[in-house]
Amino acid sequence: MSHVTLAALLWAVTAWRAPSLRHSPKQRALAAAFAALAIAMTAEIPRVSDAVDHLTGKPGTAYLIKHLTGAIAASAVLDFVTAVTRPAGTLRKTRRVTRYVAWTAMVLTFLLAPGADARQEYLEGNDQSAFAVAHVAIFTLYILVSMAVATVLFLYAGAKSPRGWTRAGMVLLGAGCAIGIAYSVERLYYITLAALHPMSDSSRQFHTGLSDDLKFVAIVVIAAGSCLPPISIAVEGARAWKNWRALAPGWAALTSAVPHVRLDESPPRYHITHRLRRRQGEFEDAILAVRAYCPPMVQQVAAATLPEPVLADAAWLLVAAQRAQEPGAVTAPAPHPSLAIPADELTVHHLCRLSHALADPRARDFAAALS
Template identity: 40%
Template sequence: MSTYIIASVLWLIALWRLPSVRHSHKQRSLALTLACLAAAMTFEVSAVRDAVNAAAGVDTRLPPLLKHLFGVTSAAYLLDFVIAVVRPQGLARRTRLVAIGITLPLMLAFYAMANWMPGGPVRLGGGRREIFPVLYMAIFTLYIGVAMIVATWLFLGGVRHSRTFMGKSGLVLLGLGTLLGSAYALQRITFVIVRLSTGADYPGLENSLSTSLKQAAILSIALGVCLPPISVVVEYIKAWNALRLLQPMWQCLTEAAPYVVLSASVSKRRVPFRLERRVIEIEDACLALREYVTIDIRERALVFAESKSITARDIDVVAEASWLRVAASRSARGDLPLKGVEYPPLGVTGLDRASELKWLRLLTRAYNSSTVVAEFLQQEQSSSPSMDSPEKVPSHGS
């Protein structure tokens, strides 16, 4: 893939994450990781490399040095980020500071003293000062390799603690990216060892393999970084949709039991919090309204639903929607709650949040749309002469 495209994508992601620098230490480390990665890849773009060489001189070989310095810095920030995510209590902070504090100066010193071959990618030279290119590549590769191995261990170890599918996927991609980064470091070491021990040199193969592993690692890390924020957006949209779907039943139940509605106002933008509040108010309304009916009416609702060929999967939902409609009708009429009787149970009892929301969505649909529920309400009203005319359940928009 073109280095220009990869650098452009990285800069777009880095600029997207830039505002989060002020939010927290974790977000700051992530934003700086992306900025350093983007800068490192920028020096691989031929136009940028040629411009820097023209300004500083080809013999200075500044682009490879800057690329490696930004690469090491991005690895340091990435390690800082993953530790903040999966080990918020911290991990070897002093050791990490000492490591990066030693690595960067040594790289500068060894690079300045090395006798690099002119032109092309970074290659080992010959003669008296050949040891310095070896030391430069050793310190660079060692830091990248160790940092990527530790990051891989932490990212993949944190997968089981993530609560969402996209969160898990993001950590897996980040772990894959750092694993590829480890492979990149390993192959660099391998080629140096082969050259020093046998004298054999494979510049084409080394450059091709190095570029492929590096680009794959960077793209995997970039995609992994994008997934958690995307998962937040997805969760926000799901919360908004659930809030909209629960609106009709919430409106009907709170009209029958208005005292369950919390008085504090909430910003419309706080959708997840509004959903949490709406669920609580619906459940409180159900608890209040069930005091207007007995468990016998639930049994009649079950029998009535069975007679209408309701599937076994939906029969409990339809039955609960039926007795809730009757209870709401009695409350709206002004009846007093019943005392000393057994009340019908609620279907949300004992469910986790995801199952609870699923149940309430099904209950809302049955409460407002099921003809079986409307027929049962009419039957119950007809069997009680004192009751008013059948309740009309309004259809409210979201």
């Protein structure tokens, strides 16, 4: 994967997550992490790095921007997972002091190092400078520690999460951070080799390529893991909308007979989960209301006439709804009939089946014959 492709992917994720900036501190932290990663990867694009160096007049400035924004991204990821696992915060002051000390040290060591052109590999032109080696080492150690802590916390959060999509997202985030550990270890090994003795071009290319591959994979896995929980929300919303639509026929058939069960105000259209709960509650209340108008004999005849229990329930409910709308309608003697499914086992799925059965011509013909 090229730097341009990865940068485009990160900017896309950043734009997608931009609305979450107004939600909560942990969502802002994750959005900030991807924005910082997008800037870091953009700074690695040769044309961009050349333009930044030319603009500032300091060779390697793009490299410093890449490291600073990369460190900011690691801090933001750590803030996010800390908020997820321990909302009150863990060692907040220690983390804050550590990051500011590390960022300051990165800037100072960069400014004190020779101004060699480090567009492709900073240590190629600065491997004899202690400040340049220290700059890269500080950045890499900071990433290593941040990713190590984040890996443990993400896997812990995944193990504790009761929801499958969220659990998978946390595990993927933990896996991405674990790959970030491998990237950091590889970079530290390379830094050590470069500081101890000159390296051949083939050896430099191997280590540079390996660290780039690890970095790309880590970022992609982290991006994928961060997208799973929002995708799960979208999937749940789509499922809620589908069930809301499926309840419509039965809900309309019964609540029209007992309109007092309908609440005056409805949730906004975009609160589909709340709208589903409202419709489900009104549907259940309508069942309880209309069943009082159905003599037990009608239920017995429906059960004997129609092949399926849910179809029989729909048939006698339609009869009850018709009688509830008759002028001077009175309730039938108790006990009132109940659905074939016990009330404590009634789910949205069962209500959707009942709603479909209420629109079935066989149930409607049965009700019409007894009208």
